[in-house]
Amino acid sequence: MFQLPASPLALIKDPILDSFKVKLYLKRDDLIHPEVTGNKWRKLKFNLIEAKLQGFNQLLTFGGAYSNHIYATAAAGKEFGFKTVGIIRGDELTPDSNATLRFAHDCGMELIFVTRLDYNFRNRLTRQYGEKFYVLPEGGTNDLAIKGVNEMVDEIYDVLNPDYICSAVGTGGTIAGIISGLRGNTKAIGFASLKGKGLLKGQIEKLLPFEKEFELNEQYHFDGYAKTTPELISFIKGFEERNPNIMLEQVYTGKMMFGIYDLIQKGYFPENANIVAVHTGGLQGRCDELKKTAINQASIV
Incomplete structure (x- = not known):
């Protein structure tokens, strides 16, 4: 009931990559489901199984106005029979x-809108609303979510033994799942999408079942969550022109790919490195400027 096919691993074609003699692959988790895409499906899968095992038919969760997690949880609830x-x-x-x-x-x-002050007291809100619900944390990050991301990492190793696995970072669950699933000498690199206060790495470390080294880049957030600049939009458009079968969005995947390309051009990755970037979905969150580009590209084809 809760099993979806493995997502493909696509080799990116780009003269920039050729000139620096590295290979970049994209783990196309944006393709595993039309609505419950990317890391949101990975995080939800084992939580949905656990909810059923505990006899719950209702899910309670939290999020902001543009939350991919809210979007995916609503879609999963409709498909799998949860209120x-x-x-x-x-x-x-x-x-x-x-x-x-x-x-x-x-x-x-059912959407319950609360003040930002009340939202900060989510434990109290959970007690108020959550007695009859299986409760999913904000962003869907918990131990079962990390287990789901581990499956995605296993799928990568089924095809390739990468030198690096990269992911955008929001609440930290996806990169924690990647880090805990690493094998051999593969390194994990996270790209923060939020303008943090130096606390994000510690939050990720708390999610890990054991101590493991990883790198977190916090300089590619473009001034904060869901914020963007003409430079980022231009990069995404250029990437999509060179890879017309792949779309990015400006909140997570666009910032991650910008960071990877920037590191490549700065010589961070050695020659012949195999780099895997995880496409975490969220394409419904594309800004209007990118939506227009996609429409124009489709009309040309």
Whole structure:
């Protein structure tokens, strides 16, 4: 019931990569499901199994106005027969505030909008609303989520023994799952999408079942979560022109790929390195400028 096919590992074609003599692969987790895509499916899978085992048919979770996790949980609830409730940060919002919230509402998710102050006390909100619900944390990150990401890492090793596995980082669950699933000399590199305060690496370390070295880049956040610049948008458009079958978004995957390309051009990766970047989905969050580009590309084809 909760098993989806392995996602493909695609070799990126780009003159820049050729000139620096490295190979870059993209783990296409954006393709594993039309709506519950990328790391959100990886995080949800074993939680959905556990919810069923515990006899729950209702899910409660948390997120912001543009949360990929809210979007995916609502879709998963509809597909697998769970009632869903999302506690949303921002009491000024409504189900019609944006496409993410409209989609979640249309999937049957009950949306409860709370003030940002109240949202900070999620443990209290859990006690208030969560007695009859299987509770998923914000972003879906917990031990079962890390187990799901481990499966994705195993899929990579089934095809390739990479030197590096890279991922965008939000709450830290995906990169923690990657780090804990590494084999041999493979190194993990995370690219923070949020403008942190130097605390993110410690949060990731707390999620790891054992001590393991990894690298966290916090200089490619483009001034914070869901924020962007013309430079980032230009990079994404250029990448998509060279790889017309791949779309990125500006919140997570675009920032990660920008960071990888920047490190490549700075000589960070040795010649003949095999680099795997994880596409964590979230394409419904593409900004209007990128959506227009996708429409134009489709019309040309």
